[in-house]
Structures are given as C-alpha cells and as structure tokens.
Amino acid sequence: MANLYISALVSMGALGAFFATGLAIASKKFAVEVDPRIEEIEACLPGANCGGCGFPGCSSFANAVVEGNVECGGCPVNSTEGAAKIAEIMGVSCATGERMIAQVMCKGGSSAATQRSEYRGIQTCKAATAVGGGSKGCEYGCLGFGDCSDVCPFGAIKMSDDNLPIVDPELCTGCGKCVEACPKAIISLVGETRKNHIRCSAYLNGKEVRQVCKVGCIGCGICAKNCPVGAIEMKDNLAIMLYDKCINCGLCAEKCPMGTIDFDGAKIEEIKINDNCIGCTLCAKVCPVDAIKGEVKKMHEIDPEICIKCGICYTKCKKDAIDVKYKD
Secondary structure (H helix, E strand, O other): OHHHHHHHHHHHHHHHHHHHHHHHHHHHHOOOOOOHHHHHHHHOOOOOOOOOOOOOOHHHHHHHHHHOOOOOOOOOOOOHHHHHHHHHHHOOOOOOOOOEEEEEOOOOOOOOEOEOOOOOOOOOHHHHHHOOOOOEOOOOOOOOOOHHHHHOOOOOEEEOOOOOEEEOOOOOOOOOHHHHHOOOOOEEEEEOOOOEEEOOOOOOOHHHHHHHEOOOOOOOOHHHHHOOOOOEEEEOOEEEEOOOOOOOOOHHHHHOOOOOEEEOOOOEEEEEEOOOOOOOOHHHHHOOOOOEEOOOOOOOEEOOOOOOOOOHHHHHOOOOOEEEEEOO
C-alpha cells in the first residue's frame, strides 16, 4: 500500500513538473509585448479609475494614449503637470482645455420648493424618480437624496441642510460622475472661468413655477433683455445661458427678479482709465458695449452711462492704464 502511495506521488509530481514546464514555454512563446510607456503613463495619472475620460480605468486610458486614440490631456482629473509628463513620454505637445467644474442647475431646496407628496421608499434620487417622478412639486427639481454626492470619487459634493448638493470647486475634477448619476439631468460641467449660472431647469410657465418654487425661473426674459452680448436665450419659458458668449458681467444676476441666477465672480464697483493710457485703442476694440471712446494716441475715456463694468478692458490692457475698484 505504501508503495502505491509513493508511486502516485511520484507520478503526480512528474505530471506537475511536465505541465509547469509546458506552461513556462508557452508563456514565453505566446507572450504579448507590453509597451513600457503604458506603465510610465499610468504612473502619471491620479489612479482614481473614475471613468471620466471615457475609459474603464487609468490603465485603459494609458493604453489608449500609446495607441494614439486619445490626447495626452484627455484625463479630466489629471493635473497640468501630469499631462505635461505624459506628453514628454509620448514625445508630443499637449494642449489642455479649460478645467471643468460641476454646476447644479437648481436652487429649489427644501425651504424654497414645495412637496406634493411624502416619499418613503429607498432614499436615492434614482429610486424616488421612478415613483411618479419624485415627491417634489417641481418635476424638474433636485430631489436632494445625494446620488451625486455618493458617486463623487473626490468628495467634492456635499449635501446642504437645505437638501441641495454643494460643489467644492477646489476638489471637483470635472470627471462627470455626478452628471451621469443625476436622474433629473440638472448637473452640468462648465468651464471654471464662467461665473454666471442660471440655477433652474424647469420648463414651466411663470404661474406654474411660482406655485412650486420661490427661486425658479418664471420665463420673464428680463435677463435676456438686459444681457449686453446676447448670452442668454429663452427656450420654452426657461432662460438658457450661452456660456461661449457670456462675458461674466453679472448684470443678469442683478436684474433677475427671482434670484434664480448666481454670479460667482467679483463685481466691479468703479472702473476708469488713468494717465498711463497711450491711446492704443485696444480697450475700445474689446468693449462689448462701445462704452470707451478716444482718438488714436490720445487718452481714452469710459462712458459711465454705457459701461456695464464687465472688466474686459481691464484684463486686455497691456499698459496698466485702467484702474478698477471691486465691491466688498
């Protein structure tokens, strides 16, 4: 019996050694070469595997870069330095776009919006939406259960006491996870330099909005009428911000009677041209409302009756010839 056990062990050992040798030979013969740049690029990425780039994870993104299917700056979470290192590895130049920040297009929290029913189901926006669109009076409004906050891999979204998501622009990477998670489609990715935001997504008439929300857009069109550059259009009773045209003057937020529009920038209180002006006319050319007058090589002046204090002339002047005073 002992000899039988020994014989079996020797046979199994021999078979194991045979198959191991075969696998070793096969692994070398059929090995697929991996481009070393993939690992180098992956090391330059944040490692969040958030999918914001459109690929399953950082490894897949790195592979796509090497294959030439995506730009080196295609990771929305990566830093400018990280993208530059990837470009160096690939031996190319890297063009990075404006950093995107998640913006919540709804201000109708618990204190401002009405409830048409009491919801007692699973405490998620997705589940609540499946039950008759949710319990909120406004069918377009934020339900406040925090699906967006739960999926954010960077902790950039917190729920306020008023049951509205608050985005931390310092932590937000623009990965888009919150956009995908919101069943009401009220979260958008917007360039970080954009300062005016219409916080409403309700396609309702004015009367209907007033019945369900204290801060919703009533479609009065005052913002569109007062925008000096046509950056707001009315669509089915809702004001829509055209970010590519907006000059961040904040005038729409000042004029909105419902407080629906937020202006996150610094508002200019006073702006004037000083003695450094050489009359180059650049400020006059960039002024969107033709508020600056003057002859070539002579000091220009700003007409306070026309000026909307957007500050574009100040940012474009190369001679420090324009002084601005911001509101406290």
